[in-house]
Amino acid sequence: APGLLMLGSGSRTAHAPPALATLPNGTPHRLPFRAMPATALASGKEIAEGASSQEGQSPEAPDSPSPISSFFSGSGSKQLPQAIIIGVKKGGTRALLEFLRVHPDVRAVGAEPHFFDRSYDKGLAWYRDLMPRTLEGQITMEKTPSYFVTREAPARISAMSKDTKLIVVVRDPVTRAISDYTQTLSKRPDIPTFESLTFKNRSTGLIDTSWSAIQIGIYAKHLEHWLRHFPVGQMLFVSGERLISDPAGELGRVQDFLGLKRIITDKHFYFNKTKGFPCLKKAEGSSKPHCLGKTKGRTHPEIDREVVQRLREFYRPFNLKFYQMTGHDFGWD
């Protein structure tokens, strides 16, 4: 696209470089693996929606400007994002973005743009136009969790700017798969059970890796594609579990990674017992407490323990490889 060369990243702030993590050296057993194409997922069980979070159609994508942000929205200019939350679906990406938006130096688009997977042909000018206006020193961000599993996304983001900072919120892949399935079930209650979708052949225990709910969780394989285009130090891996148990701690890491002053601290959060999750004491530009909506923190159906066990065994080598690649043990095993 002609616009590609002309626009640049729009990055105007010098952010501190993140520390480098160790690189991988071991490989788990191999199986046929295919990253997802930029367009809809192709494989058989796509009743289960594929990589996309489907969040865009739900009221969960909060985009209504607050009075304060409306006041400021007339000033500044639209920039391409300098940092993107690229995944993972059901990892806790909405929570992270909502928490980050509290920071005065972060401005983010509310809905998921899906530019690098679905709308790349619209060009960077179209993408930039989706962004909120920013003032000098503010960071523009977006989140689209399907980027992490989109084969074309790493090269496309690197072509926009090789300095783009990438954030991945990861969560135990077994819980993530169940969360993904729960979301689909909420929209299509007639789908087969999680247990039956998990296996190609239940008697042999062969897992159906073409089912997106399973495939998305093979983080090490997806990460390999990103590391062909970005140094691992330009990626930050946020623990979805810690984002719930210690949101301020994870937000501290994220602010450091983005070169931001640590403004978001434990003072910004409270644990809402009814919701069962941490919530913001004050949402961006508001004085009211704010929890995420009903589509976040759904009750999961109970899954056969043996199936859960089999999935744990399946993911284990990939998880270990992922820990090695990122230099971070997420404690799922």
Ligand SMILES: Nc1ncnc2c1ncn2[C@@H]1O[C@H](COP(=O)(O)OS(=O)(=O)O)[C@@H](OP(=O)(O)O)[C@H]1O
């Ligand atoms: N503070 C807070 N409040 C509510 N929910 C929280 C929070 N922090 C993390 N989570 C977890 O986020 C999970 C949804 O992840 P995503 O926002 O990445 O989903 S999506 O891909 O955008 O649809 C969602 O998954 P489910 O519990 O399966 O619904 C939550 O567990």
